[in-house]
Amino acid sequence: xxxxxxxxxxxxxxxxxxxxxxxxxxxxxxxxxxxxxxxxxxxxxxxxxxxxxxxxxxxxxxxxxxxxxxxxxxxxxxxxxxxxxxxxxxxxxxxxxxxxxxxxxxxxxxxxxxxxxxxxxxxxxxxxxxxxxxxxxxxxxxxxxxxxxxxxxxxxxxxxxxxxxxxxxxxxxxxxxxxxxxxxxxxxxxxxxxxxxxxxxxxxxxxxxxxxxxxxxxxxxxxxxxxxxxxxxxxxxxxxxxxxxxxxxxxxxxxxxxxxxxxxxxxxxxxxxxxxxxxxxxxxxxxxxxxxxxxxxxxxxxxxxxxxxxxxxxxxxxxxxxxxxxxxxxxxxxxxxxxxxxxxxxxxxxxxxxxxxxxxxxxxxxxxxxxxxxxxxxxxxxxxxxxxxxxxxxxxxxxxxxxxxxxxxxxxxxxxxxxxxxxxxxxxxxxxxxxxxxxxxxxxxxxxxxxxxxxxxxxxxxxxxxxxxxxxxxxxxxxxxxxxxxxx
Ligand SMILES: Cc1ncc(COP(=O)(O)O)c(C=O)c1O
Numbered sequence: 125x126x127x128x129x130x131x132x133x134x135x136x137x138x139x140x141x142x143x144x145x146x147x148x149x150x151x152x153x154x155x156x157x158x159x160x161x162x163x164x165x166x167x168x169x170x171x172x173x174x175x176x177x178x179x180x181x182x183x184x185x186x187x188x189x190x191x192x193x194x195x196x197x198x199x200x201x202x203x204x205x206x207x208x209x210x211x212x213x214x215x216x217x218x219x220x221x222x223x224x225x226x227x228x229x230x231x232x233x234x235x236x237x238x239x240x241x242x243x244x245x246x247x248x249x250x251x252x253x254x255x256x257x258x259x260x261x262x263x264x265x266x267x268x269x270x271x272x273x274x275x276x277x278x279x280x281x282x283x284x285x286x287x288x289x290x291x292x293x294x295x296x297x298x299x300x301x302x303x304x305x306x307x308x309x310x311x312x313x314x315x316x317x318x319x320x321x322x323x324x325x326x327x328x329x330x331x332x333x334x335x336x337x338x339x340x341x342x343x344x345x346x347x348x349x350x351x352x353x354x355x356x357x358x359x360x361x362x363x364x365x366x367x368x369x370x371x372x373x374x375x376x377x378x379x380x381x382x383x384x385x386x387x388x389x390x391x392x393x394x395x396x397x398x399x400x401x402x403x404x405x406x407x408x409x410x411x412x413x414x415x416x417x418x419x420x421x422x423x424x425x426x427x428x429x430x431x432x433x434x435x436x437x438x439x440x441x442x443x444x445x446x447x448x449x450x451x452x453x454x455x456x457x458x459x460x461x462x463x464x465x466x467x468x469x470x471x472x473x474x475x476x477x478x479x480x481x482x483x484x485x486x487x488x489x490x491x492x493x494x495x496x497x498x499x500x501x502x503x504x505x506x507x508x509x510x511x512x513x514x515x516x517x518x519x520x521x522x523x524x525x526x527x528x529x530x531x532x533x534x535x536x537x538x539x540x541x542x543x544x545x546x547x548x549x550x551x552x553x554x555x556x557x558x559x560x561x562x563x564x565x566x567x568x569x570x571x572x573x574x575x576x577x578x579x580x581x582x583x584x585x586x587x588x589x590x591x592x593x594x595x596x597x598x599x600x601x602x603x604x605x606x607x608x609x610x611x612x
Contacts, residue, residue, distance in 0.1 A: 142484050147510030151486040156364040156427060157510035161415055165366050168414035169407040177211075177404035178397075186406045189413045196416055197357055197371040200336045201328065202348030206376040210383070210398045211369065211409055215329035216255040217400055218356035218372040221383035222325045223259035225354070225374065226294035228382030229323060235293065244293035249279035249308060250493050251301040253327055265293060271496025277304040277452045277460075281312040283496075288320035299328040299335060299345040303488055303504065304451050305458025307331075311343060314351030323353040323379070329370065330506075331456040332357030337421075337428035341455060347373060354379065359412040362428070362457070364419070364509070368408030427509050431457045434512035438505065441519040445526050448474075451502055460488070460502040471503040472577035473532045477525035478503075483518065487576065489584035501584070535577035537585035541565065545586045550593035558597035565594065570601025 142149045147157065172186075180187035194209030203209075212218045223246060230244045246265040248256055249272050260267045268287040272279050279297055288295065295317045297308035310326055317324040326345060328335070332355065335341050347355050352375065359369040374380040386396045395402070419427070435457045442461055443450045447469035451460040463471055475487035486504040493499060511518065541564060553561075559568070565582055566573050573579065583591045 145510065147508060147512070147514050148482055149484040150505045150507065150511060151484060154361050154364055154506075154508045155510035156508065157513065158364075158419075158423075158427065161364055161419070164414050164418055165364075165411040169366060169411040172410035173405070173407040175406035175410075177406040177409065178402055183406065186409065189406070189409050192413060193359065193369075193409065193416070194371055194373070197332070197373055198347070201332055201355055201357060201373060202344075202346035202352075203373055204347070204375070207347060207373055208377045208380050209371050209373040210380065211371055212399050213368050213401065213404070213408075214360060214370045215253070215327075215356060215358045216258065218329065218358070218370045219253060219255035219325075219327060220259045220262065221372050221399065222354045222356060222374075223256060223265065223294055224263050225379050225382030226323045226325070227263050227265060229379060230293035232382075235291070243291070245287070245289075245291040247284060247287045247292050247295040247322070249284065249297065249301075250491070250496075250499075251277060251279070251303050251306075251308075252296045252298055253302050253329065256296055256327075266291075268292065269494045271493040272499075274493070274497035274499060275452070277301065277306050277499065279308040279313060281309055281316055284313050285316045285320075288316060288322050292320065292322045294323050294325055296325045296327055297345075299326050300331045300454070300456050300458060302330055302458070303502065304460040305454040305456055306452040307342060307345060307455045309343070310345040310352065311349050314349050316351075318351035324351050326352050326355040329356050329358045330361050330458065333359065333362035333424065334428045334431070334456050337425040338432050338456075340432075342453075347375060359416070360408065362431075362508075363412055363416060363424075364427070365412030365415050366408055368405060369412040428457075431507055431509055431512050434515045435459060435507045438507060438515050438518065441515070442522060445469075445519075445523050447526055447530060448522075451500075457507045459505045459507065461505070462500045462502050469526045469529050470532070470534050470577070471501050471529075472535050472580045473529035474522075474525055475503055476575045476577050477528045477532075478522065481521040481525055483521060487580050489580045491584075501580070532577075535581035537578070537582040541582065542585045545590045548590055550589045553593055555597070555600065558594060559601065561594060562597050562601065567598055567601075570598055570604070572598075 144153045145155045175183050177186045190211040193211050198207045227244050235244055243266045245268045246260045247268045249270045251272050270283045270287055297310050297313050300307045314324040355373045357371050359365040360367045384398050388394045439450045439459050442448055447464050448461050449464040451462050472487050475485050478485045488502045488504055490501040491499040562568055
């Protein structure tokens, strides 16, 4: 084959993907909508794509790039003279490392002795990103779930305070939260955490490159807030860099040591890793660096303000659509829509109707809070620079989709399936049994149906461990080999 033929094959593979550009995919991708950003990022990425960020002494250029990115983040987000940071592969890795560092601090300070038996705890308002649940799973912490206010969807300081015992290794707040785009009371929670001697992480993965440029943020949320010990911010989101770049800031170097790994315990080269990976791609870092240098503070401020104005207009317009309401007070560039009243529009059906009109609006199933009132199903919209110019078209399609969704039967889980699932021990299920259950649930072969509302309704109705096993089963089917062995 010629290189052109190979590239044509790749292009053909993309035909089934949701668009990465144009602003209609309102989750997963971030399009600035500004000419030149992509070309610059691609050129910078190409220049560094063979460089290995594993060893910054062999590639001092990478050390400099990382230092500049950390410096920019610290400057933007309230860092002080002692602030240090690490460039990671994304939001999840930044969150993982923040938890690892806090666990190590808890251990070093005699956590087990102070708290007696048991594992360290990660105190999570339920709206904290799922990456923290992954961290607890990987690093063996117990999650202390804390209910949020069911109306504002913000963390409740009094409820968080109740979880700050001797086993608490870290408390997390979001700026803003992914599900609803609302700002947690960072100052109050961080003060409570500090008084209890517990570190406090601000997850600004999605908002950290937007909020500092706005003048209507209700309260401080960054590293300058007393009690905040670390903060994560993703450059591959509103830094408009290609995938694979985030920054974890740490208030002082001692804490950062907790997520570094160093070994001389093998016959190979001495290994010191600040992140989870060994070999690390430098391309995304160079691209983030280039985009940041080019757009600069003014470029980002202009993008953030235009996107925020579009978000406010979108929220106002969506709230005026009969049967819909906006959840809480969105502070950044995310909006969550919910059904307004018992006769309102079902948002899971609305997501399907939006898909049919060319928009990816992300459905979030209803959630039963442990120890708190239930949170409704919502539709999540991430507004980026490219969406900003299309708000009128989006609102028109949303109103049309809402009318169509109102005509559909409400999605309900098959009661027989739910009753049968209640008797299942998910840990005992074989892969073949999971396949069979997925067939019954309408997602056999890992092929998702055109209408996903019934599937989301089922996921919400199943016992959580069963739902989680089935979700893994869908992925298992998607990745089951179906390709030819070796090309050529
Ligand atoms: C608040 C927040 N934290 C963490 C993450 C995880 O980031 P990533 O998908 O880059 O791993 C996200 C992603 O949307 C997020 O919004």
